[in-house]
Structures are given as structure tokens and as C-alpha cells.
Amino acid sequence: MARVGSSGQGKGDVAAKLLVAARKLLDAEGADHVTIRETARQAGVSHAAPANHFADRRALLTALAVQDFDDLAEQVETATFRLPPATPSRARAMADAVLKFALHNPHRYRLLWRADQLDLANPQLEDAMERLYANLLATTGDETRMEVPASTSRSLALWCLVHGYVSLTIDSLLSLQADETSGAPRLHAMVDLLLDDKL
Amino acid sequence: MARVGSSGQGKGDVAAKLLVAARKLLDAEGADHVTIRETARQAGVSHAAPANHFADRRALLTALAVQDFDDLAEQVETATFRLPPATPSRARAMADAVLKFALHNPHRYRLLWRADQLDLANPQLEDAMERLYANLLATTGDETRMEVPASTSRSLALWCLVHGYVSLTIDSLLSLQADETSGAPRLHAMVDLLLDDKL
DNA sequence: AAGTTTATATTGACAATGTCAATATCAACG
DNA sequence: CGTTGATATTGACATTGTCAATATAAACTT
Numbered sequence: 001m002a003r004v005g006s007s008g009q010g011k012g013d014v015a016a017k018l019l020v021a022a023r024k025l026l027d028a029e030g031a032d033h034v035t036i037r038e039t040a041r042q043a044g045v046s047h048a049a050p051a052n053h054f055a056d057r058r059a060l061l062t063a064l065a066v067q068d069f070d071d072l073a074e075q076v077e078t079a080t081f082r083l084p085p086a087t088p089s090r091a092r093a094m095a096d097a098v099l100k101f102a103l104h105n106p107h108r109y110r111l112l113w114r115a116d117q118l119d120l121a122n123p124q125l126e127d128a129m130e131r132l133y134a135n136l137l138a139t140t141g142d143e144t145r146m147e148v149p150a151s152t153s154r155s156l157a158l159w160c161l162v163h164g165y166v167s168l169t170i171d172s173l174l175s176l177q178a179d180e181t182s183g184a185p186r187l188h189a190m191v192d193l194l195l196d197d198k199l
Numbered sequence: 200m201a202r203v204g205s206s207g208q209g210k211g212d213v214a215a216k217l218l219v220a221a222r223k224l225l226d227a228e229g230a231d232h233v234t235i236r237e238t239a240r241q242a243g244v245s246h247a248a249p250a251n252h253f254a255d256r257r258a259l260l261t262a263l264a265v266q267d268f269d270d271l272a273e274q275v276e277t278a279t280f281r282l283p284p285a286t287p288s289r290a291r292a293m294a295d296a297v298l299k300f301a302l303h304n305p306h307r308y309r310l311l312w313r314a315d316q317l318d319l320a321n322p323q324l325e326d327a328m329e330r331l332y333a334n335l336l337a338t339t340g341d342e343t344r345m346e347v348p349a350s351t352s353r354s355l356a357l358w359c360l361v362h363g364y365v366s367l368t369i370d371s372l373l374s375l376q377a378d379e380t381s382g383a384p385r386l387h388a389m390v391d392l393l394l395d396d397k398l
Numbered sequence: 399a400a401g402t403t404t405a406t407a408t409t410g411a412c413a414a415t416g417t418c419a420a421t422a423t424c425a426a427c428g
Numbered sequence: 429c430g431t432t433g434a435t436a437t438t439g440a441c442a443t444t445g446t447c448a449a450t451a452t453a454a455a456c457t458t
Contacts, residue, residue: 014435030315037415046437048417053435057416115370116229129372156364156373157389161356164363171314173328174355190356194393213406234444245408247446252406256445 015053017043019067022060030107031061031117061111062119068108069128072101076135086140088195094139095162095191096184099169106170113167140195154195161194162187214252216242218266221259229306230260230316260310261318267307268327271300275334285339287394293338294361294390295383298368305369312366332358339394353394360393361386 021042025034036057037047054060079097083090102109111117118125137155165187168174220241224233235256236246253259278296282289301308310316317324336354364386367373 032315035415036417047415048438049436051417051436113366113370113372115372116231120371154392156385157360157392160363160367160389161360161393162363163367164359164361165355167312167366168359168362171312172319173312173314186355190359193353193356194360235446236444246444247409248407250406250446 014043014045014049018045018050018053018060019063022064023067026064026107026111027105028107031111031114034061034064036060058117058119059122061114061117062122062125064108065111065118066122066124066128068112069125069132072098072109072112073128073132073135075101076132080135080139085138088192091139091158091191091195092188094136094158095187098162099166099184099187102166102170109166109170113163158191158194161190165190213242213244213248217244217249217252217259218262221263222266225263225306225310226304227306230310230313233260233263235259257316257318258321260313260316261321261324263307264310264317265321265323265327267311268324268331271297271308271311272327272331272334274300275331279334279338284337287391290338290357290390290394291387293335293357294386297361298365298383298386301365301369308365308369312362357390357393360389364389 018039022034022039024042025038034057036050036054039060040047040050043049050060054063076094076097080090080093083093120126136159137153139158140154165174217238221233221238223241224237233256235249235253238259239246239249242248249259253262275293275296278292279289282292319325335358336352338357339353364373
């Protein structure tokens, strides 16, 4: 059984130490460089020890993604919860929060959408994703939760626009000179373009 | 020097055979399963033979991406070139073409944006990307080529919207029930939402 | 024609990885 | 005290990308 807090081991559980090590690797070099063996090395355990806490590499990456989905959801929440729903200013705040998160830690943002590397059936991941989506789709407030009305939704379009822009931006794939430092003004303008005369 | 068509070798150059094998692997299992050794095996050459034609794995994947960028650009062109610029119908046609390409071969579409796996400095890749972007950004026709005006552009917003939707769709990350078979109607509606009262 | 260069192909090796099997350790429990 | 169960370790295996050494054969030079 997993001992609680009995003997004084330096920091915490092995699982926790592994997650810390894996996160450092993710932030430094990206998901592809988060290897089980290097993570174990950084955590100071043998190369097979992680198997007791994470079934395989996918499970380890999924655990990281759960943290990051929650982190992003929280940042979006705190950036928008005070603003009135269905307003351009709230939409801009959401876009800003996502862009800021992704620019600050691109590897984390990329991991969130690497469906091939994650265990999408993981309940914790599902919950964390749902939490984020609940916030994203509540931005324009024209529908409640996951419900998609007849044709489409402003919220969905807004989210796709933001995600597309952010994804391409952090990979420098827009092939457009960025004369603006943060890129946020351009995103603001695009959000306004989508919402103009509609809110 | 590379011999031309001298001796009767079954199909074509080794480089060509490698690309064919690599493409089959890409389509079947995704970029992560396009390994140099398996590609060589499928092409019937030794595991080190590819090194003569592709410097490393990245170069092989880049060669695939060049073909796919060109392919996608061509499909967007043929789907839109007859339609009048700066019209919603042309924008919808562009969106349809991209979505169709991605749904038909998701692994190819994903590869295009895997900046970490591609050699973005490769001139052929740059050309192919530029060709695609020229088409994408000409969809709404409010600017000529790569030129980004003062604030933003409808074209850029349109492209980000389409790319975001398509990316999330092929990875089943929208977490929305798809009661529509193709997903195209929903994308149409979102495109209209962006362009309404502006064209 | 003979010799030399050059491109390309092969074999073999190395370190690294994910994962499995066998074993060891060690605390909790009967 | 002995057993059990969770966890850790070592060792092994197949696979991968890449490099070095070598072989081959065509093309070019003299």
C-alpha cells in the first residue's frame, strides 16, 4: 500500500517527483523529449520505476495534460469571470488568456492537442477538457454548455479562430511578419471582426 | 552521379521508392510511424540507404510535407479559382476544400503543421507553404499576397477559423456531437458568421 | 583502355527508448 | 513471525536514428 507521510522522504511521492521531472522536460524540450527513462533519471529512480505509477508513456503525458488543461481553464476563468457574457470585451479577454498561456509555455499548449499521444478516454482528462470547453463556449453566452443549436454557434467559431491563430503563431507558421510584439492586437482585431454587429 | 533511365530497375529511383513507401506509412499510421528503417524495408533497400537521399528523418518527412502542401494548395486552387474573389461562396469553397483534404487524409494534414518534425528552412517547403498561403489569403481578396495591413485581415481570420476547426475536428477534440455527416454545414455557418455584412 | 573519382549501397556498430520478466525490498497485516 | 501486496531494481529484448567502414559500379580523366 502507498504509505502516507511516514518516513521523511525528501519531497513527496515518487509519482509526484516523476510528474515534476516530466514537466521540466516538457517545458524545456517538448512532449517528444519526455521519455520515461529520462524522467526516471531526473527523478532519481530506476528506469522501470515509473511503470508502477504510469502504465506507459501515454499515461505519463496524459497526467501532464490533465494539469495543463486545468491550468489553462483556470486562467481563462480568472480572466473572464468578471466580464459580462456575450460581450466583445469578454471574448477578447478569453483570446488573450489563451494566447498568453500558449506563448508562455508553447510545449504545454501543443501537448493539449496531441490526440495521438494522449489517452482521450482518461476520465480526469475528459473532466479537465470539459472544464476548459465549458469556459470557452460560455464566452459569447449564446448557448448553455455543450449544447450546439441548429446550425452553429458564435462561441465555437470564436474558439476555432483563437485556437487556429494561437496554434499557428507558436509554431511560427503564419509566415507573416510580426511587427507587433505580442500578437495580441492582431488577435483582438480578428475577434472583433467575428463579433462585430452581433453582440 | 545519378543515372537517368539506363538499367531497367523495376519502378524508379530509390528516392522515389522511398517516398512512396514513406507515404504509405504516413497515410496508414501517421508521421510518428514513418521511421527510416521501416521505410527502407518497404522500399526493399538496406536500412542505411535512405541516408543517400535524405539527410535524416526530418528531411524525409519534409519531402512528404512538400508534396502535401502542393497537393492541398492545388485542391484549394481548383476549388476556388472560378469563384469571384471576396465573396462568401468563395470562402466557403476554400473551407470545404481544406476540410475535405483533412478528412480524407488526416495524417497528411497533421504533418503540415508539425513544425518540430519539419525543416522549415527547406526552400521547397517554403515555396509550397507560400503557394498555399497565397491562395488562402487571396480568398477574401482584401489584400494582395503576404501583405498584412494595419490591423488585421479578414483572410487571416478566415484561415485561422478554418484551420482551427479542421485541426480540432480530425482529432475529435471538439467534444461536440456531429449529427451532420461531413461537418461541412457547421463550418459553412461559421464562415458566414465571420463574413456576414462584410462582403 | 586504364586508373581515378564520385555517388550510392551495404553491413555493422552504438546509444537510446518502451516495455516486459524476474527479482528484491519493505511496510502492513493476520 | 510469516505472509501478502505494493513498489523498486536489474536485466533483457526489439526497435530506432545515425555514424563509420566498406563495397560496388558507373562516370570521368588522362
